[in-house]
Amino acid sequence: xxxxxxxxxxxxxxxxxxxxxxxxxxxxxxxxxxxxxxxxxxxxxxxxxxxxxxxxxxxxxxxxxxxxxxxxxxxxxxxxxxxxxxxxxxxxxxxxxxxxxxxxxxxxxxxxxxxxxxxxxxxxxxxxxxxxxxxxxxxxxxxxxxxxxxxxx
Amino acid sequence: xxxxxxxxxxxxxxxxxxxxxxxxxxxxxxxxxxxxxxxxxxxxxxxxxxxxxxxxxxxxxxxxxxxxxxxxxxxxxxxxxxxxxxxxxxxxxxx
Numbered sequence: 001x002x003x004x005x006x007x008x009x010x011x012x013x014x015x016x017x018x019x020x021x022x023x024x025x026x027x028x029x030x031x032x033x034x035x036x037x038x039x040x041x042x043x044x045x046x047x048x049x050x051x052x053x054x055x056x057x058x059x060x061x062x063x064x065x066x067x068x069x070x071x072x073x074x075x076x077x078x079x080x081x082x083x084x085x086x087x088x089x090x091x092x093x094x095x096x097x098x099x100x101x102x103x104x105x106x107x108x109x110x111x112x113x114x115x116x117x118x119x120x121x122x123x124x125x126x127x128x129x130x131x132x133x134x135x136x137x138x139x140x141x142x143x144x145x146x147x148x149x150x151x152x153x
Numbered sequence: 154x155x156x157x158x159x160x161x162x163x164x165x166x167x168x169x170x171x172x173x174x175x176x177x178x179x180x181x182x183x184x185x186x187x188x189x190x191x192x193x194x195x196x197x198x199x200x201x202x203x204x205x206x207x208x209x210x211x212x213x214x215x216x217x218x219x220x221x222x223x224x225x226x227x228x229x230x231x232x233x234x235x236x237x238x239x240x241x242x243x244x245x246x247x248x
Contacts, residue, residue: 128247
């Protein structure tokens, strides 16, 4: 079983091809019929305002551990052969990837369910924090949608 | 701000016989209010007292705060010791 989670300072989209090749190989001698990818990207506009960038920070000592735990638990729960999670850190511009989740398993139901649960858990459980820099100011994103204007820069 | 809070910490320990020096780091929105650095508290200080000293009441009311000490989750009642590394976390927003 492939279970991997990484916090990455640089581009992650460029690594997708090699990850897909790696996890697809699990189908050679396992009961794997589906590979699903979820890729989050930075929105160019939020609430009508232009987004310049997102800035991700993480409590690294714990965040990578949490991401790996999520990957392992969901792989076991859904009988998957592979779960890979890559999450960006630092500055990410509109259109660039923020997170990539790749899951390989028996069929589409298992991998689709797993990727949905994994992204929800990543948002809630991993100590990763997002600052949204837009034309009208800087906002901390709290949870999924709440935005709080930055108190100091 | 850091000095002000540091001094506040020292003022709180006036009269106390022993003090502890603790390294504090706050992430996300909490970092707007708590500067990263070393702070001094009275010996026997708890996680709850550290949070109440450093994080303004309105911020504590608005956001749930999770605390780690030395990279392990810490309950409010945990006593903080000299040299501990305390991390304050607001709700996560990855993805």
